[in-house]
Amino acid sequence: MTSVTSQRAVRWHPPSYDIRIETLPIPKIEHPDDAIVKIQLAGLCGSDLHMYRGTARLTEPCIMGHEFIGEVVALGASFHPSSTGRPHLYSTLHIGDKIVSPFTVSCGECHFCRVGFTCRCVESRLFGTPLTPGGQAQYVRVPRAGGTLYSLQDIPDGSLLADSSLLLLCDILPTGVFAAFQSLSHAKTLPFTTRQPYPLSASPPQIGNASFLPFLEEDTSLTMAVIGLGPVGVCTCIALLDMLVTRKLKFNVIAIDPNEARRAKMASIYSIIGGNHQFGEFQVADTNNVKELVANLTKGFGCNAVLEVVGNTSALRLAYELVRPFGCINSVGVHSDHTVPYKGVELYDKNVSLDFGRCPVRAMFPMALELLLKRQDVLGSVGGETSLVEKIASLDDAVQIYDDFDKGKCGKVLFDPFK
Amino acid sequence: MTSVTSQRAVRWHPPSYDIRIETLPIPKIEHPDDAIVKIQLAGLCGSDLHMYRGTARLTEPCIMGHEFIGEVVALGASFHPSSTGRPHLYSTLHIGDKIVSPFTVSCGECHFCRVGFTCRCVESRLFGTPLTPGGQAQYVRVPRAGGTLYSLQDIPDGSLLADSSLLLLCDILPTGVFAAFQSLSHAKTLPFTTRQPYPLSASPPQIGNASFLPFLEEDTSLTMAVIGLGPVGVCTCIALLDMLVTRKLKFNVIAIDPNEARRAKMASIYSIIGGNHQFGEFQVADTNNVKELVANLTKGFGCNAVLEVVGNTSALRLAYELVRPFGCINSVGVHSDHTVPYKGVELYDKNVSLDFGRCPVRAMFPMALELLLKRQDVLGSVGGETSLVEKIASLDDAVQIYDDFDKGKCGKVLFDPFK
Structure with missing residues (x-):
């Protein structure tokens, strides 16, 4: 581990809209299960805006960010x-391992x-809260690191993956x-x-059948709809397809967003990933x-299923209106204290x-990693028309970037804290 | 088919609480897919009370009852x-077949x-509505009878089953x-x-795993709860166990009801069906x-799952309070226009x-029939401490029985329309 004792970090201050780039102590091992990670990249995520805007109603300052990858530089006993x-x-x-962290701690x-x-x-x-400082910094302490962190050391073809x-x-x-x-x-x-x-479709094999007609093509x-084409919605479409x-x-997949630029981006991404398969349609x-x-x-x-990736009442309502009898509404949007409509x-x-x-991120890693390896064509790029990541910035620019992100003037930004 | 042209039937009249035993024409084949069924038994069900009390807001009289078994006496072309x-x-x-009908028509x-x-x-x-006269009568017309009715002719051991x-x-x-x-x-x-x-538990086998610890006994x-111990709740407990x-x-199954008599009945039923297995606990x-x-x-x-068999807001609320993270609430209660809490x-x-x-009754018949054959000890009896059916009555008694049933003075009653 470095002998330097201070680091730079993006810290939010209450009540709202107050982001500062500060010099703070490098975190230390506090518990035998801790790891200290030197950050390579940290993400800015839509849900950081709850904190930024003050709607999370926190009263303590905290280091922001719940998305980070890096290298293990210290481990507890x-x-x-x-x-x-x-x-x-x-x-x-092990020390020196390159790791990915889920956005929440899990003991394993x-x-x-x-x-x-x-x-x-x-x-x-949750990382990026007062009790669990986040990854928009040069170093982060990871509690229960054995259960939380996912080592990329032994991933086959890991070198093919863009950071x-x-x-x-x-x-x-x-x-x-x-x-x-889901x-x-x-x-x-x-x-x-x-x-x-149904119910044969989900049964142990001994259950008798009820003499239904053979299935037709329909x-x-x-037919599945995805509501919301922000970064998570785009990932949902890529995974589903x-x-x-x-x-x-x-299949017939319909990807829905009121924002024309987001729809255009998703259509461009489909032009890359759609391929020449004969199985389905996307629009x-x-x-x-x-x-x-x-x-x-x-x-x-x-629709057989509607995947709701927004997190508000009107998205839930639209999901109901689109779903067919015996259909599923799958909501990964982060909801607040509104009653479901x-x-x-x-x-x-x-x-x-x-x-x-x-999402139980730690449990979904193998499946997500498999997809990541397959889809470097869109997931591996930065700054292009079909990229999920718009740019990689320095922590120095964080104040301006939070302001732009809040106002919808920029898309997903990653911080390189040593840039 | 009989040459008699009139029959006796239980008919409800708007606006509420008006049940009459009437002499009405025997229904005829009206469509090539119709069957006419001579009723052997017709059930009185808790949801008949919506109609009886006028809360279904119907303005036309109708023959009551959505539960019936009988014999096919006429078939369309x-x-x-x-x-x-x-x-x-x-x-x-075929004519002469003994049949069971689901409570709704399905074309097949x-x-x-x-x-x-x-x-x-x-x-x-739905049977027992103005457009689709019900089974509390001597005869009923069944639309789309090929898809709707389930013939008991070829059921192995069918003769062991009490009507x-x-x-x-x-x-x-x-x-x-x-x-x-579910x-x-x-x-x-x-x-x-x-x-x-998870997600291996529900995956195609090629998905890699995330190196979790071996499972422990817990x-x-x-741990599963059933809320509501009316007749459907008792059936739910029997099926689940x-x-x-x-x-x-x-397992650990907890069966919940505020009514002491219902709890005592369920406990008595468990004393019969519980057996000496070593797998679980019930209370x-x-x-x-x-x-x-x-x-x-x-x-x-x-609880891993809460089965809600009541159909109101407080049952849904209790279900939420009892369910664990990543648990399921399974609601078969009939809900009205309250917002889910x-x-x-x-x-x-x-x-x-x-x-x-x-419930898609027609699709669930084979599974339900298998259980019925197994559990004649409790499901085959009438009038006992552990019986779901309290008595078999004549249509003549229908006015009094509806009144008693509405006031909670009797349990599940079946009508024998030729008694």
């Missing part, structure tokens, strides 16, 4: 080879971590993969992917005319299923 | 062997019927099976049943102390999944 009684995860991380040991619901770890903490694309693994790419995966693995979607009628084709094509499923749509479009595509039935009878009458919540 | 172009279902029904031919979502058939109609138990197939037993099946087949429940962490045990025991899953609980009970049973985590942030913070809606 738990990682020492002589440490006993620690889980395997605490023997696989509790019930929720074991079953893969890592974002609901009993010790879950800017690895940063997408912290949050937005796994969140897109999670949304797509929608395709829901029991109500299975008839369309297994070509078996029974094996999935990849899963549909890989599994040779027939972008404005929120205004999408109900009619979906009705026309589906004989009025609606559904009447009981509406959900009953359409047999709607809903999946809400935060 | 579609069922004639020379009829061509009709689906297989329309060649399997549309997209929703083919994929098994039969209760959302494009021609779905009163076959009546339970029309609605309440499949609804319980559906609730139990909760066990949800992607978020699969880690506990497959012993694979990771393979399901059967699935858990059959699949050798470890009944009052709504008052159940949160503490669940917390104590689960280290404060909550959840804030967006609550659903996000717990990663809650919700499944709402009506």
